[in-house]
Amino acid sequence: QQQVKQSPQSLIVQKGGISIINCAYENTAFDYFPWYQQFPGKGPALLIAIRPDVSEKKEGRFTISFNKSAKQFSLHIMDSQPGDSATYFCASNRRGNEKLTFGTGTRLTIIP
Amino acid sequence: NAGVTQTPKFQVLKTGQSMTLQCAQDMNHNSMYWYRQDPGMGLRLIYYSASEGTTDKGEVPNGYNVSRLNKREFSLRLESAAPSQTSVYFCASWGGRGKETQYFGPGTRLLVL
Numbered sequence: 001q002q003q004v005k006q007s008p009q010s011l012i013v014q015k016g017g018i019s020i021i022n023c024a025y026e027n028t029a030f031d032y033f034p035w036y037q038q039f040p041g042k043g044p045a046l047l048i049a050i051r052p053d054v055s056e057k058k059e060g061r062f063t064i065s066f067n068k069s070a071k072q073f074s075l076h077i078m079d080s081q082p083g084d085s086a087t088y089f090c091a092s093n094r095r096g097n098e099k100l101t102f103g104t105g106t107r108l109t110i111i112p
Numbered sequence: 113n114a115g116v117t118q119t120p121k122f123q124v125l126k127t128g129q130s131m132t133l134q135c136a137q138d139m140n141h142n143s144m145y146w147y148r149q150d151p152g153m154g155l156r157l158i159y160y161s162a163s164e165g166t167t168d169k170g171e172v173p174n175g176y177n178v179s180r181l182n183k184r185e186f187s188l189r190l191e192s193a194a195p196s197q198t199s200v201y202f203c204a205s206w207g208g209r210g211k212e213t214q215y216f217g218p219g220t221r222l223l224v225l
Contacts, residue, residue, distance in 0.1 A: 043216030
């Protein structure tokens, strides 16, 4: 079973700070790296995704950094807000394969 | 568009009882999935269906069966529920070319006593 290892399991950040969640993958054929956001009682929803032809992708306060040689990618949330409190999952797959391999999730709490 | 819908939202079963979790999507997607989510375990794939009439086992299929009734509907059946099947179950569908992501339903919370 190809894995995606996610850390930390939980994270507490002060409002206005930077939240960083890391993932590492094993399969060098993976070429799609999405992050999902899940609020309590809801299903996960796509937040941002990157392909390995770029090292960084930014959408508003959310940035994915990708390091192909290290087989790692991370989610950075700038100016973290209480509304960002949620569980975040990284995932990856190979183009053409419609099954995603998910990380184990990070519960993020933003405190005032 | 309702997206992906799941019923019921919450269910309590006794050990040995059976039940079917229903899922439907109105986005004309080919691929559909059933996951279970447990604390510290992330999302684990139970079964996958690439199209109507086809199903494949995922990572944790034991104790479950599925039916892809048509393109819209994908049901998950527990024939003899066990406490280890207490979990939150999510159905999802794949957006396909140009929308390469999975769309999730709101989940079914199942408690097996």
